Amino acid sequence: MKLRYFESKKARIEIIPMIDVMLFLLVFFIIVTLQMIPDAGVSLQLPQSSQAQHLPHPKFTVNILADGSIKVKDQVMTPDQLTALFAGDGDVAKTEVTIAADKAVAFQHFITVMDAAQKAGVTDVGIAAQQNAAADQTSAPGSAAPATPAGK
DSSP states (O other), rough: OOOOOOOOOOOOOOOHHHHHHHHHHHHHHHHHHHHHHHHOOOOOOOOSSSSSOOOOOSSSSEEEOOHHHHHHHHEOHHHHHHHHHHEEETOOOOHHHHHHHOTTSSSHHHHHHHHHHHTTTTTTEEEEEETTTTTTTTSOTTTTOOOOOBBB
């Protein structure tokens, strides 16, 4: 009689846990990729400036439409909601905001957005403008360039 303490079994690769891990990684990379896509904003008729400079993409792009409504990331907001959005961002000293207003917008709507940012403590505010074609012949016509941040 022969005793076998360790029977030799054929190795099996468990496929179900591996599929679970792969699906988890796929979902993780999709979520990370979607958050890295910058907010393109809304198509506006921006005012022209001969001194506009290209700046890095801001954290928030606030669009003021011709009717005066405020839009951030495809959501219409009130000034109070905008203040809460900025204040809830974490370190407001590092929050970058660019305001893109249609050239037909009343200046009061622009000031309302500036006030909302200031109430939240945001100090890095840029103003979007279309670069004047006469000032820079190398830029494509109709390309928008945010102007230098206010207060800098």
